[in-house]
Amino acid sequence: LGQLTAQEQKEVQAMASSYPEIRQEIEAIEIALEKYAMKNAVKPTIGLQDRIFERIGLTATASHPKAKVIPLNAELKVNYQSKIRGLRLALVACIALLVVSVAALYSAHSDLGNARDQIASLSLDREKFTSTVNYMKANNSDLNKLVAMSDSPDWKKIKLAGQKNPNDNMVVYWHPAGKHVMINTTKMDLPANDRTHQYQLWALVHGKPVDLGVFDVNPDTAHILVNMKEIGVVQAFAVTLERRGGSPTPTMEQMMAMGGV
Structure with missing residues (x-):
């Protein structure tokens, strides 16, 4: 592809994207060229490295500080793991809140049911009490009337x-x-x-x-x-x-x- 113009390279790449056969053929050519270059590579002469370093003012034995390699995705990975932990904690908190809410709702429902039962019981007791009072009032009135009737010569x-x-x-x-x-x-x-x-x-x-x-x-x-x-x-x-x-x-x-x- 290096021997083609920019327009020709685009056309070849477009055809390779559209036709798998062409892409495979290009890959085969590239592999063959790479093998040919490796097979016919010329080994540099002894002392070539020293002469090149002398030209640029360096020595072959000079130590070169190694650059510290920092993975580009290290910080992203840390941030991702931190977010995952945060989401897990939030999920646990939501589940705990849901459990507490359900328990509170059940307790409130139970308390409401007990309160209704107590109200119904109190209402029934009040009705019984009212009935008893009315019965006693009626009986008391009848007793007073019975005493008056027994003492009266008209009855x-x-x-x-x-x-x-x-x-x-x-x-x-x-x-x-x-x-x-x-x-x-x-x-x-x-x-x-x-x-x-x-x-x-x-x-x-x-x-x-x-x-x-x-x-x-x-x-x-x-x-x-x-x-x-x-x-x-x-x-x-x-x-x-x-x-x-x-x-x-x-x-x-x-x-x-x-x-x-």
Whole structure:
């Protein structure tokens, strides 16, 4: 290529880049020329080196300081390794921060769940407390009213005796002038009714039964006294067990208790 012009060298290099066969041929020629030059090289005569050094004012034995060779990529390598270490430390710090964040989030979620459970428990306790207070207030009011009724001559206390079972009994309070009728749940010894049946209170007026309403026998009744329908004239009270909601006429076979005024 040294025998070609600059333009010709560019054209040959372009063809060598485009055609691998040409590039291989050029490389083969260069290798052959190098081998030829090595084979036919002329060994310099003895003393030629000394004569050349004398010409330039130096001696063959003069010591020449060796230049300190510093790898060009040494500093780049150090900087690269330093950056790698920095990135590793940053990655470790990020992972540690992520672990701490996840742990804190889990702890916060757990604490939030516990707080919700405590709030729900407190709310339930408050409802129970409110229910208990209301129950006590109602019972206290009923107790005060029961005491007043027992001391008042205007109220009549009628005991109803069991018809099927002598142990079945209950108490009815009746105010003739005010036509008020009340039953005392604490003075009621009747079998507990199921969900499909209820007890029904009757008033016998001139031999005919008059409906005074239905009630349930429940040991957890919130009120001691239960208001029934009003009536002014009564010869006797009776209780039957009927289908839930009551019956227009009493089922005599289910007569549970009865008491005259």
